Amino acid sequence: MIESNSPFYDAFKGILNTIDKNRVQELLTYMNTEAINFNLFKNNAFIERKFPFDIIPRIVSPSEFAYLEKGIQQRIYALNLFLEDVYGAQKILKDGIIPSEFVFSSKAYLPSFANTSVAKNIRVHISGIDLVKNSVGDGWVVLEDNIRVPSGVSYPLSLRMLTRKVFPEFFEKLPIQGVSDYPKKLEAAMDYVNTGGINVILTPGRYNSAFYEHSYLAKESGAILANGEDLVVEKDKVYLKTYNGKKARVGAIYRRLDDDALDPVEFHPDSLIGVPNITQAYRAGNVALMNSIGNGIADDKGIYYFVPAMIKYYMNEEPILQNAPTFLAFFEKDRNHILQNMRTLVIKDVAEAGGYGVVFGSQLTKSEREKLKDAIIAEPRRFIAQEVIEFYDIECLDEAGTFSPRKADLRMFSIYGEDIFVWPGGLTRFAMDPTSYIVNSSQGGGFKDTWVLKEQR
Amino acid sequence: MKVNFSYDFTLTFDEPVRNHHFCLRMVPYTNAIQTLLAWKLSLNDGVPYYETRDGFENHLVYGFLGKPHRALKATIEGEIELSPYVYHDKEPVELYLPHSTLAPLCEDVREFSRSLKLPVTDFRKAHFLTQLLYEQFRAIEEPKAKGLETFLLYKEGISQDFSHLLIALLRSNGIPARFVNGFIDGVNKTHTWVEAFMDGDWRGLDPQSGIFIHDEPYIKIAHGRDFSECQIHRGSYIGKRQHILEIMGRIERNEQ
Incomplete structure (x- = not known):
């Protein structure tokens, strides 16, 4: 079903009809010049790939954004408290809200970082929450919390810049909220947690799928873009090596590396892109890492189930945003439900990310289904199942100039500094295949800009 | 029971290595059955070290040895009070x-x-x-x-x-x-x-x-x-990976 009943889409199409279609080509050329890529690794080969985009935006009304903003702020606040707790006093486990076994058996929980305090008690500095709008009942549903190293903000940001240039009409006629202050908010958040020194964005390098984004954010936020080898731990502090041989103290690092790659002394010894002993400087409180180490336990697909309970437990509030109906194979009752309703559920392997390990029960053959059942029985902790959500399509404009509907989700970004800033924009991802529900960029999906409208006076 | 202890750790490389960032777990643990009364740690060439603790309360000693070296040597000695386990x-x-x-x-x-x-x-x-x-x-x-x-x-x-x-x-x-x-x-x-x-x-x-x-x-x-x-040594250095680890612990009852 297409989300098209909104008057805003009609207004958009009205303007689009007055526009010379050749200018779409112009926009495409600009996007290519900017080299907006989402690189892929497939079969051990590096593919530098354009990130396909579509010019029809997702349009979010002012009241809808106000609701999402509140809901996301609440969720991030609770997730941050959960991380502080689970790496500290562990009250939520002692009070039985979350079974401790559930946390302790997760690979994402890093007990060697228990009792490490972080600057300003903030751990979820940058987050990307994935939502879809349910065509049944029209409500927003959270699918995933990404609070380790979420990427994607620069794509709609760049597309917005270029769209403004090529199609100023839209921005003259529609009350669209500006998005360009994201890097400034990032800078403010880095300054807020900075322990003394400069701000750095640590990138795995140009082969990373989101390298474009790393360089973009560094340029716009005034942080230095650095590879692991540009940073060094001396005594118990982190320094940036500069070309003249001098060293500059680093106080905050927005790291775009997974925990595992961050420090070969602490984590994976073969990591060549990390910074040796950076975790010791972090433990000593001499550098702020954004996001903190060990956040994976909070966006674990299994812990997701407990987020509404966390909100009630820590904040004594009712959750504003809803989860998709989820069943944990870990609980016997849920497990039986999953085993009996395989055909109608989406089954997810909690250890996988980026759309890998997601299986639609309806698409399995009988023997595949039996195999998965055995796996669920053998390792219940590994699996969750969700009801399939019939989320809205948004139209795409194809080369022939016709509209065709595709499934689309929304990743909304927030930055936790002095307060929690929810970006009035977002990455809308759509499935390339009109019949598919999988929108992940690493699975070949494309993206759209997200226009949040202002209240009109 | 009070004991004197010493613990030598030597990591020897076939060929010199450099830019060696290390993290050592070799200071005895402190808990209800072990009280560390005194200790002194020394590293080869007087390389400075820094201390922190991990989430298990293990005592970490870390530092950096930049110039080419064939061995990392660390010695700790001290006195400890032990109680039944x-x-x-x-x-x-x-x-x-x-x-x-x-x-x-x-x-x-x-x-x-x-x-x-x-x-x-x-x-x-x-x-x-x-x-x-x-x-x-x-x-x-x-x-x-x-x-x-x-x-x-x-x-x-x-x-x-x-x-x-x-x-x-x-x-x-x-x-x-x-x-x-x-x-x-x-x-x-x-x-x-x-x-x-x-x-x-x-x-x-x-x-x-x-x-x-x-x-x-x-x-x-x-x-x-x-x-x-809880590995004793973890490190990252430039050079051939092959190395030989030698460890010697000594514990003597302190009769006083």
């Missing part, structure tokens, strides 16, 4: 129930476990398993391959293998167990053992000698869910 601490016991990477409940461990007829209580189970490892397995210096599969196949392995297998067996019987790195007098290798949580206390089990540790002088350095979380 029964204690508890603040860590959540449930952390040590799930299986971990180096002490997995793999098919081989499962099969071995099935072949055993275990006594009823946790204490007797732990004792039985500790004795069993001592009687059926042999300690060697260089195993054919790493991991519990090899250890179970050839019935021989290094100290870590004994501890990891005992941990996997204890956990699969519902007994929380953790890996301990430390030393005993004179053994020319790091000695590892196991702590098992029974009746409200952690107790020390040494599967290489088949005993429940009581007041024998065992000095604990670090613990974790398995070896990967």
Whole structure:
């Protein structure tokens, strides 16, 4: 079903009809010049790939954004408290809200970082929450919390810049909220947690799928873009090596590396892109890492189930945003439900990310289904199942100039500094295949800009 | 019981290495049964070091040796007060129930476990398993391959293998167990053992000698869910990876 009943889409199409279609080509050329890529690794080969985009935006009304903003702020606040707790006093486990076994058996929980305090008690500095709008009942549903190293903000940001240039009409006629202050908010958040020194964005390098984004954010936020080898731990502090041989103290690092790659002394010894002993400087409180180490336990697909309970437990509030109906194979009752309703559920392997390990029960053959059942029985902790959500399509404009509907989700970004800033924009991802529900960029999906409208006076 | 101890650690490289960032776990652990009264650590060429603690409360010493070197040498000596090996601490016991990477409940461990007829209580189970490892397995210096599969196949392995297998067996019987790195007098290798949580206390089990540790002088350095979380040396350097590790622990009773 297409989300098209909104008057805003009609207004958009009205303007689009007055526009010379050749200018779409112009926009495409600009996007290519900017080299907006989402690189892929497939079969051990590096593919530098354009990130396909579509010019029809997702349009979010002012009241809808106000609701999402509140809901996301609440969720991030609770997730941050959960991380502080689970790496500290562990009250939520002692009070039985979350079974401790559930946390302790997760690979994402890093007990060697228990009792490490972080600057300003903030751990979820940058987050990307994935939502879809349910065509049944029209409500927003959270699918995933990404609070380790979420990427994607620069794509709609760049597309917005270029769209403004090529199609100023839209921005003259529609009350669209500006998005360009994201890097400034990032800078403010880095300054807020900075322990003394400069701000750095640590990138795995140009082969990373989101390298474009790393360089973009560094340029716009005034942080230095650095590879692991540009940073060094001396005594118990982190320094940036500069070309003249001098060293500059680093106080905050927005790291775009997974925990595992961050420090070969602490984590994976073969990591060549990390910074040796950076975790010791972090433990000593001499550098702020954004996001903190060990956040994976909070966006674990299994812990997701407990987020509404966390909100009630820590904040004594009712959750504003809803989860998709989820069943944990870990609980016997849920497990039986999953085993009996395989055909109608989406089954997810909690250890996988980026759309890998997601299986639609309806698409399995009988023997595949039996195999998965055995796996669920053998390792219940590994699996969750969700009801399939019939989320809205948004139209795409194809080369022939016709509209065709595709499934689309929304990743909304927030930055936790002095307060929690929810970006009035977002990455809308759509499935390339009109019949598919999988929108992940690493699975070949494309993206759209997200226009949040202002209240009109 | 007060003892004097010394512990030498030497990492020797075939060819000089440089830009060596290291992190050492070699300062004895502080808890209810070990009180560190005095200690002094020195590194080769007086390389400075810094201290911190990890989430297990293991004491970390880290630093940087930039110039080319053939060895990293560290010596610690001091005085420690040891009490009988029964204690508890603040860590959540449930952390040590799930299986971990180096002490997995793999098919081989499962099969071995099935072949055993275990006594009823946790204490007797732990004792039985500790004795069993001592009687059926042999300690060697260089195993054919790493991991519990090899250890179970050839019935021989290094100290870590004994501890990891005992941990996997204890956990699969519902007994929380953790890996301990430390030393005993004179053994020319790091000695590892196991702590098992029974009746409200952690107790020390040494599967290489088949005993429940009581007041024998065992000095604990670090613990974790398995070896990967409490290695004596972790480092990153530029140079050939091959190296030889030598360790010498000495413990003497202090008669005063």
